[in-house]
Amino acid sequence: MKAAVLKQLGSPLVLETRDDLSPSGNNVVVQLEAAALNRRDYWITQGMYPGIQLPTTLGSDGAGVVSKTGDAASSWLGREVIINPGWDWGNNPKAQIEAFKILGMPIDGTFATELLVPAEYLHEKPSHLSFLEAAALPLAGLTAYRALFTQGRLQPGEKVLVSGIGGGVATFALQFACAVGAEVIVTSSSAEKIATAIRYGAKFGYDYNGTDWVGEANTQFGPVDLIIDSAGGAGYRNLLDLAAPGGRIVNYGATAGPPPKLDLFKVFWKQLHLIGSTMGTPEDFSAMLQLVNEHQIKPIVDETLPLIAVNEAIERMSHSPQFGKITLDCRD
Template sequence: MKAAVLTQADAPLSLEERADLEPSGDSVVVQLQAAALNRRDFWIMQGMYPGIEFPTILGSDGCGVVSKAGSPAGEKWLNQEVIINPGWNWGNNPRAQSSAFKILGMPIDGTFATEIVVPVEYLHKKPSHLSMVEAAALPLAGLTAYRALFTQGKLQSGEKVLVSGIGGGVATFALQFAVAAGAEVIVTSSSQEKIDAALGYGAKFGYDYNATDWVGEANNQFGPVDLIIDSAGGSGYGALLDLAAPGGRIVNYGSTAGPPPKLDLFKVFWKQLHLIGSTMGTPDDFAAMLDLVDQHQIKPVVDETLPLSAINDAIEKMRHSTQFGKITIGCQG
């Protein structure tokens, strides 16, 4: 097998030849056809992630064909096209992950390879309307967006939603999922090109979050927002409190801009706001996300597909955040 291996922080991945994998117990070998990048891969490569181990194969998203089985439980999956749930050992509490929770792609060897060993409990049939590349774009970001919107955000049809920082994988899925669920959606970005792309996927309006009075413009055009999906935090967080409707919900699945410099608690309690954290999702969230994708025939937005041999070029593209949607990898190339 071939694999793109991380051997040290702040260094390119190295393409290595390794022994072919063999399954044991209730696991299978998946011949990977496609994988996808997540911001998590970039942070690990920069050494900015807890519990980094070397050497390791990164990559949380993958789709392929089951080629070997370690037990009768896996034999029923042989030759089937599968998508992999990257969140392992969630635990018994649906409200939060257990201390044993792990994400595929460090410390567990991930999908930037030609094959991978996966326990059968994390296999799902590939949605039939998706190509291998489209399906590979779905797992981590799709799961994160689904939980933020529905499990944590309690989105209802007809509500008004803001998705901040449109263009990244989770934000793009959040836009697609919210539109499919009957919500009215607006987006923010510092890129007019990304805003224009979001309008093509159903956003009502888009705003440059660097503009002085974008919140006032959004209120005038769209009105207060019931649910806000945010991954940035930082100095722009106060604007989200201003735009949120009374009783509104703000769900954060990341903090790429760091903590807010201050939090106006008066606005939080006077407007009866709900500030909610979210990350990844339960096995039930993953199954429900796939059902939503299948019911509405949603197709992930794929920005570009590169071969495994060009994995470092893909990582470099993610560094500059120029993509709209997902960057994917052809694992056999």
């Protein structure tokens, strides 16, 4: 087998040849057909992620075929699968336990030709998806689903803002919300990404660097019931202004850092709900797949590169030009 291994922070991944994997018990070996990148992979290479352990094979997203099984997992042999990247969530659906792990550090991940996986984290690949499309789904799809539905309690017909459109989670949030009949607007600093989002169902899009985009959005669209945000930062005050009375703001990241000022008067006077969210439970993952199957949703794949070009793919993540997901062809 081959694996793209991060050995030193700030250095390129090294494509290593290793012994083929052998499963036992309830474990299986997945012959990976495709993997996908997340911003998490880039942050780890830069040392900007907690609890980094090296060396490690990066990659949280993958799809492939079960090529070998332990005795207790023989029913999976030969099946096309995708992998839930959130391991050991725990018994409390409200939040993960301390032992929760994400595939791709510290556990060796999907930037490889083979992967050892406990059978409990396997799911049938949606039949309407190619391996590349399926590989794009797990981490970002799970995060978007939990933010929208489990934490955000989205209902059909509600108005939704998805900020920073273009990244994997934001793109899935747009697709999922539109699929259930919500009305969606987006923000971006890229006119091209806004135009693409509108082609995928957004009603309007706004440049978050604009001087009065909130006023324009209120005039065109009205206050929003649910806001899905990964940025935080100084722009968070605009979200408080755009949220409808009783609205929910769900944050699954803080790429722009903490808000320099939080106007608590607006929070309590507008009866707002500020909610945190990350990844999701096994039940969230199953429900996400049910939504994808029911509505025949196809992940948006921006670009596909061979596994040998994994460092080029990670470099692209550093300046976020993509709309949707960057995927890797893992076939040897």
